[in-house]
Amino acid sequence: MTEKERISRIVEILREAKKEWAVPVVTLMGQMGTDPFKILVATVLSLRTKDEVTAEAARRLFQVADTPEKLLKLSEEEIASLIYPVGFYNRKAKNLKEIARILVEHYGGQVPSDLEELLKLPGVGRKTANLVVTQGFKKPGICVDTHVHRIMNRLGFVKTKTPEETEFALREKLPKEFWIEINDLLVALGQHICRPISPKCSQCPIEHLCKKVGVKRSR
């Protein structure tokens, strides 16, 4: 079996398996719709925060401000109280206000669709920027979070030390037809089965296709 055949099998199986998993992140993104601004804001809110908490905070914030212009009118304190209790709520409130200001002043109130432009925004790194590119604009991109990084290495599909390296390796190795959906599939797998510690390999639908590189178990 070639690498391309293997990853194709993996994607097929995960597409099926995902249907059985009630994945909060899918629910979250579904609620956010495809508006790039909402995806951007919700993704910023989601960092180090549970999806249910993120969804609730996003709902409250969007009720008051669902555009950069409206968001800019709120004070940092108001934003912070609306998004509480997501992690780093003070820092995120500050960043969101600054993001709103930049969007209004430099991008005509629109979210840029270009990765490099997105990366200039405060609190926006490669994970967030690529999620906006792939989910907000449906443009080619690979959103590598720790799930994607961890699982791609466990599978033996890449051998990388950082999520950024993984992104670049996947740009070379992963068939382009899978770029946009790979994050969603592996996040689902990561949350249900392929956890950082003590993954439930015996329940994993792709165990037979996995090299189990560096799997750790707690003592």
Next chain:
DNA sequence: AAAACGGGGGC
């Protein structure tokens, strides 16, 4: 009581 969680940024 401690570890786990986990992206971005500062150094």
Next chain:
DNA sequence: GCCCCAGTTTT
């Protein structure tokens, strides 16, 4: 490359 960040959940 290393380490900090906030607060809740899991072990």
